[in-house]
Amino acid sequence: MQQKYMFFFNPQAGDGEAQQIADTIQEKLQLKGQETVQLTAGSREEAIKELISELPQIKKLICIGGDGTLNAALTAFVRAEESVPVGLIPNGTVNNFAQKWKIPLDADEAFKLIMRGKVRSVGIGKCNGQAIVSSLIFGSLANISNDVRQSEKKKYGLAIYGWNAVKNLRQNRSYETEFYNDFFSLSAKVWFCLMTTTNFIGGHRYLRTEGNGLNVTMLNNMKVSKLLNYGYFALTGNLRKSTTLTSFDLKKVIIKTTDGKAAETRIDGDPGPNLPAKIEWLPNFVPFFMQD
DSSP states (O other): OOOEEEEEEOTTGGGGHHHHHHHHHHHHHHHTTOEEEEEOOSSHHHHHHHHHHHGGGOSEEEEEEOHHHHHHHHHHHHHHTOOOOEEEEEOSSSOHHHHHTTOOSSHHHHHHHHHHTOEEEEEEEEETTEEESSEEEEEHHHHHHHHOOHHHHHHHTTHHHHHHHHHTTTTOOOEEEEEEOSSOEEEEEEEEEEEESSSEETTEEOOSSOOSSEEEEEEESOOGGGHHHHHHHHHHOOGGGOTTEEEEEESEEEEEESSSOOOOEEETTEEOOOSOEEEEEEEEEEEEEOOO
């Protein structure tokens, strides 16, 4: 039976590499008699709106890119409150989602996985109408990350984040923050907060166990005296072994600052909305083509 595949990607990313991958896979599908279409909208918001309008007509989505591109696609699903099976062709810098779910980083192997047709539904987060595929962070480290220019990231790699964090340690302050839902309320002085949908971050496992919700880890009231502890978590990823961290799991929360400071967020590696934020866990929301 003929299926309609849509390709979702940023044609400008990676010096046109995503476009080349899309063209190659599109030709293979057309030879199999499948109907295909490429989504070529310019901006992120235009692409999200176009995908929402096309969802009723497509049967499968092939997303080519990293966590940021995947986030845009799943944000369309979140806003439409529906989804279709997704095949991921990793083409990003970190590819955290792909590494967590063992999706091949090679385009040909990833396409073969899609063609096997085996799907697994996974949960994601939702923040103010935007998907959280892998992670949300806020606090001073998020501000530092949002200030990193793309040219610096290309030149120095991920090390630029650690350098900027140490360089600006004294200039950044904690946020008086409140977390609350229908069942609990927590006030905390937060220097850095990490919220993840799985036990993977930055392409590496940082939690021993897999939860069924959003994993929250906070670094509280950062001071120079805690620099060694901060360095340990930054280098090893073993966040929950630290004595200066607060950790818990949840499925729904509202987060706001109570000291009048505007706190930026960063979602899946890109700038997100400022707090306050309404965040929710969406279990088994998206079916993905992946390994057994």
